[in-house]
Amino acid sequence: MDLNIMSFENVTFTYMPEDETVRPAVEGLSFSIKQGEWIALVGHNGSGKSTIAKLMNGLLFPQSGTVTAMDQKMSEESLWKIRSQMGMVFQNPDNQFVGATVQDDVAFALENNGVPHAEMVQRVHESLRQVKMEEYLNHEPHHLSGGQKQRVAIAGALALRPRLLILDEATSMLDPQGRMEVIETIRELREATGLTVISITHDLEEAALADRILVMNAGHKQVEGTPEDVFFAGNKLTELGLDLPFAMRISKLLTEAGVQLSGEHMSEDRLVEDLWTFYSKK
Amino acid sequence: MDILLQEVGYSYAENTPFEKRALHHVNIHIPSGSYTAIIGHTGSGKSTVLQHLNALLKPTEGSVVIGDRKVEAGVKAKNLRDIRRQVGIVFQFPEQQLFEETVLKDIMFGPMNYGVPEEEAKRRAVELAAQLGLPPEALEKSPFDLSGGQMRRVAIAGVLAMEPEVLVLDEPTAGLDPKGRREIMDLFHQLHVQKGLTTVLVTHSMEDAARFADQIAIMHNGKCVVSGEPRDIFANEEQLMDYRLEPPRTVKLQRMLEAKLGIELDGISLTEEALAKNIALALAKGRETE
Ligand SMILES: Nc1ncnc2c1ncn2[C@@H]1O[C@H](COP(=O)(O)OP(=O)(O)OP(=O)(O)O)[C@@H](O)[C@H]1O
Ligand SMILES: Nc1ncnc2c1ncn2[C@@H]1O[C@H](COP(=O)(O)OP(=O)(O)OP(=O)(O)O)[C@@H](O)[C@H]1O
Numbered sequence: 001m002d003l004n005i006m007s008f009e010n011v012t013f014t015y016m017p018e019d020e021t022v023r024p025a026v027e028g029l030s031f032s033i034k035q036g037e038w039i040a041l042v043g044h045n046g047s048g049k050s051t052i053a054k055l056m057n058g059l060l061f062p063q064s065g066t067v068t069a070m071d072q073k074m075s076e077e078s079l080w081k082i083r084s085q086m087g088m089v090f091q092n093p094d095n096q097f098v099g100a101t102v103q104d105d106v107a108f109a110l111e112n113n114g115v116p117h118a119e120m121v122q123r124v125h126e127s128l129r130q131v132k133m134e135e136y137l138n139h140e141p142h143h144l145s146g147g148q149k150q151r152v153a154i155a156g157a158l159a160l161r162p163r164l165l166i167l168d169e170a171t172s173m174l175d176p177q178g179r180m181e182v183i184e185t186i187r188e189l190r191e192a193t194g195l196t197v198i199s200i201t202h203d204l205e206e207a208a209l210a211d212r213i214l215v216m217n218a219g220h221k222q223v224e225g226t227p228e229d230v231f232f233a234g235n236k237l238t239e240l241g242l243d244l245p246f247a248m249r250i251s252k253l254l255t256e257a258g259v260q261l262s263g264e265h266m267s268e269d270r271l272v273e274d275l276w277t278f279y280s281k282k
Numbered sequence: 283m284d285i286l287l288q289e290v291g292y293s294y295a296e297n298t299p300f301e302k303r304a305l306h307h308v309n310i311h312i313p314s315g316s317y318t319a320i321i322g323h324t325g326s327g328k329s330t331v332l333q334h335l336n337a338l339l340k341p342t343e344g345s346v347v348i349g350d351r352k353v354e355a356g357v358k359a360k361n362l363r364d365i366r367r368q369v370g371i372v373f374q375f376p377e378q379q380l381f382e383e384t385v386l387k388d389i390m391f392g393p394m395n396y397g398v399p400e401e402e403a404k405r406r407a408v409e410l411a412a413q414l415g416l417p418p419e420a421l422e423k424s425p426f427d428l429s430g431g432q433m434r435r436v437a438i439a440g441v442l443a444m445e446p447e448v449l450v451l452d453e454p455t456a457g458l459d460p461k462g463r464r465e466i467m468d469l470f471h472q473l474h475v476q477k478g479l480t481t482v483l484v485t486h487s488m489e490d491a492a493r494f495a496d497q498i499a500i501m502h503n504g505k506c507v508v509s510g511e512p513r514d515i516f517a518n519e520e521q522l523m524d525y526r527l528e529p530p531r532t533v534k535l536q537r538m539l540e541a542k543l544g545i546e547l548d549g550i551s552l553t554e555e556a557l558a559k560n561i562a563l564a565l566a567k568g569r570e571t572e
């Protein structure tokens with residue numbers, strides 16, 4: 001299981017290579033992601049996250065450095081084979097829809113991958129059921145609510161049964177319950193199939209659930225590590241456009257109010273546990 | 283400016299085979315100067331309601347009163363130009379409202395369209411772009427060559443540049459980084475207070491609804507099922523569950539702690555500061571009674 005499913009080696013990408021005053025969107029970036037990992041990619045607006053996602057699926061090619069996916073160097077030739085094992089949900093679902101109806105849209109990539117008709121139909125239904133959109137089979141994707149569009153885009157990626165799933169703020173417009181349900185569905189899939197997940201998110205509570213967090217800052221990798229490593233680094237996060245998870249913010253406010261707790265609290269459970277100890281000790 | 287939705291019904295693509303009913307008998311009163319949050323699960327009708335607030339959509343049943351204007355089903359509405367100037371909407375997807383060649387022109391478009399001189403429009407645009415944290419080099423770029431969160435900032439700047447009396451925000455923080463989210467929500471609140479705006483916020487963040495709103499309306503399956511003050515709305519957890527919603531994190535943590543410690547905190551904690559204060563107070567009280 002130690003196979004690298006995605007790695008970047010010294011990757012630099014500039015949207016306007018002819019203009020030297022424009023800073024690269026991603027610069028000298030190296031990392032590798034192992035099969036089965038759940039990675040959260042975080043960072044301020046414009047730090048390069050969506051650009052990384054597009055480099056990962058060969059929508060963009062770096063000016064220098066190497067992108068390696070599923071053991072193959074990303075190139076015009078390997079691109080299609082790599083993409084067929086990758087599900088990608090873009091930041092704006094409207095840019096992703098190609099079908100006239102929800103079911104055509106979800107079926108589109110399967111058809112491209114040569115999935116037989118009967119299996120295709122079955123997979124389309126299954127993935128739309130997973131995101132609770134099976135009632136909308138014949139609706140036009142552009143004529144849905146914001147959250148419904150995001151659900152359909154996620155179904156499209158799941159239907160591919162990918163080895164690697166890349167989510168670019170894919171749940172940003174879901175209600176809190178819907179967001180938890182979708183994350184839960186993906187976690188179950190990962191348990192069952194060894195799926196690798198790269199999730200770009202501004203939701204730090206969601207990032208705290210990842211195996212590893214990669215923090216981007218102005219095109220560079222700032223920090224990489226477990227959620228504990230990253231969040232316990234503390235106040236520097238706000239300078240990077242980020243914030244602490246909720247439980248840590250509350251424990252900081254409590255310290256300011258004179259409640260001295262021991263240690264750090266990344267989850268509400270731990271905070272409550274510690275407050276209980278504090279309360280019963282007195 | 284007062285806005286009143288009376289028995290509003292709305293069907294998309296009315297009288298076609300694709301007709302889709304989105305709103306049923308919606309009644310909402312948005313008093314002048316209030317901060318109203320509209321919450322509800324995916325597809326419950328929030329964005330559809332918002333688009334009635336400046337007559338972008340016209341009710342297929344009932345009526346919408348906007349200030350001294352009335353937009354009524356079946357009656358042709360004339361001269362909506364004033365309404366569009368007074369009521370500014372930030373759409374759910376920023377791409378829907380960006381179209382100019384450069385960011386600067388995009389932010390200047392609204393004010394100039396309503397007769398603000400070029401120089402003044404430019405002054406506002408430059409100031410707002412900085413206030414919204416856009417990098418200075420972004421001004422001359424195409425708004426479509428920006429990151430998602432940067433586009434969102436441009437869309438917001440474009441609406442604020444019109445200096446509307448009513449500010450309507452559809453998930454304005456989706457796509458913003460955590461720091462931007464906090465700063466921009468604070469900016470809206472500051473404008474709300476200083477300029478006496480009427481603010482309407484659609485959000486999936488129960489935390490923002492709890493922190494900023496003075497009234498909350500819940501949408502469910504195309505109907506406005508409840509409206510009231512945040513502390514009442516978020517105290518009724520059973521009702522929230524019925525509508526597939528939940529209380530803000532602060533309230534959830536308060537309840538967890540109360541159950542674990544067997545105590546009851548004062549009132550309901552609608553902000554993080556209030557929660558921390560309430561906990562500290564309860565712990566101190568526990569000590570005294572020892
Ligand atoms: N099509 C484009 N043309 C030119 N510059 C671009 C383009 N897309 C993005 N950029 C720039 O590249 C940088 C990185 O953008 P990117 O979209 O990767 O950021 P991001 O981390 O995904 O941000 P966000 O959180 O706002 O989505 C930004 O400075 C942005 O302005
Ligand atoms: N352009 C459209 N044509 C047809 N039906 C639509 C259109 N836009 C929305 N709908 C439908 O109307 C209903 C209400 O949609 P609306 O966009 O108002 O929901 P919402 O509460 O804003 O949801 P979300 O939180 O997902 O943005 C949904 O069932 C949706 O599928």
Ligand SMILES: [Mg+2]
Nearest residue numbers: 050091429430
């Ligand atoms: Mg992005």
Ligand SMILES: [Mg+2]
Nearest residue numbers: 145146329374
């Ligand atoms: Mg909506």
